Amino acid sequence: MKGPVMIFGADGYIGWALALHLGVRYDGPIVLVDNFSTRSLVKSVKSDSLIPIKSMAERLRYYKEFFNKENLIFEPCDARDPEQVDEIISKYKPEAVVHLAQQRSAPFSMVDQEHVLYTEVNNVVANINIMFSISRHSPGAHLLKMGTLGEYGTPGIDITEGDIEIELHGRKAKVMFPRFGQSYYHLTKIFDTYNLLLANKLYNVRATDVMQGVVYGVKVDEIVDDTLATRFDFDSNWGTVINKYVVQSVLLNELLIYGIGKQTRGFLSLYDSINALTLLLENPPREGEYRIVNQLDEIYNTLQLAEIVAEIANEYGINPSFRRIENPRVEAEEHYYNVEHKILPSLGFYRKKDIRDTIREIFDVVLKYKDRAAKMKELIYPTVRWKSSNEFRSELFPISKEYMRVLSREEIMKRYNVAD
Template sequence: MNILVLGGDGFCGWPTALYLSDRGHDVTVLDNLSRRAIDLELEVQSLTPIRPLGERIRAWRSVSGRQIGFVRLDLATEHERLAAVLRELRPDAVVHFAEQRAAPYSMRSPQAKRYTVDNNVRATHNLLSALVTTGIDAAVVHLGTMGVYGYGWSGSAPIPEGYLTVKVPTPDGDVLREILHPANPGSVYHLTKTLDQLMFAFYAKNDLLRITDLHQGIVWGTQTAQTERDERLINRFDYDGDYGTVLNRFLMQAAIGHPLTVHGTGGQTRAFIHIRDTVRCIEIALQNPPSGAKPQVFNQVTETYRVDDLAKLVASLTGVDVAYLPNPRQEDQENDLNVRNDQFIALGLEPTTLSEGLMAECTHIATRYRHRIDPSKIIARSVWREGMATSDDLAFEPVLDTPAEGGPRW
């Protein structure tokens, strides 16, 4: 297939572009490099030394013999250029990662809230509009989030894949209707993904666009079989309070002897998926597009854990302490989360589950690049509303003189 990967320089986009290229697809990356600009804004860098995108692409060609194209383009502001690219490349499929992806960053400030809405909503709509304008019949695969469902909204009831069948009372009796699962976004970021759902439903109904929306859990891990081939291909490893995902943050903290930062009670249950499964799920979705008229929704998760249980697991393996900090998020202290992922399993996904070996991989990377860590960026400080307690209210000094040369204590 001829595939465009929008946001293909990012944490999920880059390994996906390499994976699809390695599988024999013709891949072109579209990216405005905004994630790199946000690093400058936050004055933090990826733990791993990510190379300029041009160097990454040249490195891939040298190790694989395959070429990945690149177009620098702002999806949210350059609709006409996007349409021109679509007409020129005529892709069979479009993978859409080109959105600001961090819930904490989206709540960081009024400016970050507006940027997240402007960038994410306009990017998605410009893509859909450009496909209709050009008449390109490309299957769209969009990376959404489990957060559109909210946490605790459904109690212990299984969360279906996108849709619910409900009874609508009428004078002639109840009528069954299929609706999108009620949304309950917990941040501005999650709100934009909820708005994406409505746009997908409209364009599928009105213009018969073929759209798959992947409600993904929290991604952990760093490397795939492709990014491991050369250090110049290494993936991002975000560890800061805005962009670092919870398990990766725990493993990084363990590698340097920093207490594991659990916010609130740690009773929040979250869905997880390894980066290796993320890229595989994208391929499965590309191979199984819907016919149109209604978006297809997959829950892209492999397992669920309570945050406190993850922290205790990592602590037991590494010997570090757990620090309970005030929760900057406006959320329940505890929640249940029961997620259906039947469709991916039926289509051949063999889930990568939590293992000491894969956790050790992350910790070894953190140990190798520990000299790049800025301890002041570890604590999460973006709060969900004015007046909430922040992590600054509980101070402790990070311990940076461990581990020994032998590496993490597993």
């Protein structure tokens, strides 16, 4: 790739790791876009990244120091504002845009009606703004949009990659695989998919909609020092299951299993998330094509994952027990789950590491920051119950009106030097 690549959500868990990877791999400009909302939303539930992360200004300074390159450029932008998005897309006319800039916590989206509103407005509006600005100012650019396997829910049949053929009353048709997302966060991803599909039909937006499974891990090859670390969330709202299990074994000496532990999902490491996104950038869809790609390394239920984490914990002298707790989510407790994922292997994708090696890397980091994590120990226990989102406003996690307000580019820039 020669032209600029733009990453919306470049300050996040996946975004910063991808920024480093693309920055080192290419010489052209990689434009990093963010409004730092995850940093402040994680704080709104009194949590923080387990690994202290640097400010964006420091991140770019350390990147230059370690790799002797200056091709990462930061642009402040709240993607909810169509004018801000238009301004930066028309300025750079990127060859490709990776869109990761969303509120990505399902539990956070389920706190109460205010959190539903925040999540739906942020996610749906940002996606619409990006796809319209691309079609106006950089037609033909590849929009690589991060969806989630959670869009499909657990339909009880094989999940296809792309369309499904159906037959009704003797007539056949190909339709988008049905979607049964089970939180308001997941619904935003479904709306994005349909909005993209229509933009593709009407304005020829060339797009890849990636349905990634749950991502775990702390590293990619370019994170060569803690100063370049990406965020790592472990509390019940913002952490993902494997990352959370490792912290639970270290801090609680027990693993919290939701319900009977038979909820089954697809998982992949941060390495594989980044490598797959890079491969898809290098192999864009045809001009005017809309492509759906499913990605996972392996399928596990949550009890199987707990067993793997406990096995590795033993290597560190930790012997966690399993504690079953009431499942705060509303989801099938036991179900069939199988996902077709052929496109990435057909492009030459191969898995970088064994799950056990990646979990060992997580243990090393969690043990290093154990004291920091201990201060937030109470946040490990789930507090948000899916049915509670019927409330208008939660006393537990009030979301200030400030979050609803679109930030100006100047306001975002004030946080450029702020580390937390």
